[in-house]
Amino acid sequence: MTATIEEMKVLKNPKTQGLSHKPLTNVLTRRNIGRMCFVNLNRSGCEGKCELSGIFFRVHFLKILGLLLLAFIFFQTPAFCEExxxxxxxxxxxxxxxxxxxxxxxxxxxxxxxxxxxxxxxxxxxxxxxxxxxxxxxxxxxKTNSVISIKDNCNVRKGPGTDYDVAFTVERGVPFKVLEKKGRWLNIEHGDGDVGWIYDSLVW
CATH class of the missing domain: 2.30.30.40 (SH3 Domains)
Incomplete structure (x- = not known):
């Protein structure tokens, strides 16, 4: 018994035989899962690289900062200051x-x-x-500690303050030995023996 053309079409149709196609959605889902995993892996890798880069940058920044601080301290020592x-x-x-x-x-x-x-x-x-x-x-x-007057008519007083009387005045360019310091006042002595107090902004 031969099948007609219509019957052959029916037989070739899987749905007429109780069969079903492999769900296309399942295939797409697996592909999507694969893509999602790939994206997540890439994202995790990027985040890891960024985090490592940040740590690397911070470590090197701290090293450079430390070296600059050491250099500053080193060059501020007396050996590198003007004597x-x-x-x-x-x-x-x-x-x-x-x-x-x-x-x-x-x-x-x-x-x-x-x-x-x-x-x-x-x-x-x-x-x-x-x-x-x-x-x-x-x-x-x-290395005697000394100063020199840098202004004309500088008052040298009998004590460390403007309420003390003026002992004498000096012109610009007169040197003194420093005996002691109180606040911003210097107790000074000239080479000829005269002593008094002078404000530190008047000397070098």
Whole structure:
């Protein structure tokens, strides 16, 4: 018995035989799950990389900050600060170079403060409160604490305050040895023995 054309169509149709197609939605679901897993893995990887990058950056930032702090402390030590000295002779020659055959530029009084720029063969290259640069022999200076007046008609008083009487006045460029300090007042002594108190903004 042969089947007609219509019957053959019916037989070829799975639904007429109680069969069902493999659900397309299941296939798509598995694919979507795979894609979702892939996306989640990528996202987790990116988050992990970002977190590691952040930690790496913070560690290096702290290292750099620490090095900068150490460098700051290192260069603030006395070895890297300008050394300040004071003239010890009653009157000392300052020269154009580190030798006796160099010209005498000018003379300075006792307690004249200087900042050391260079030391060479027993000579000191320095600058003073006016930023003038010259040389002086090292035997004529030591570490005595001293200052020099930087204004005209500076009052030197009998005590550390404006309520004390004026002992004497000095012009610009007069050096003094510092005996003590109270607040912003300095107890000073001139090379000729005169003593008094002067406000720190009037000296260098």
């Amino acid at each position: 300040r000295l004071s003239v010890t002779s009653k009157l000392a020659n300052v020269r154009s170079g580190p030798a006796l055959d160099n010209d005498v530029l000018w003379q300075v009084e006792k307690y004249h403060p200087i900042l050391v720029l260079e030391k060479k063969s027993g000579w000191i290259k320095f600058k003073d409160f006016e930023n003038d640069v010259a040389w002086i022999h090292s035997s004529l200076a030591d």
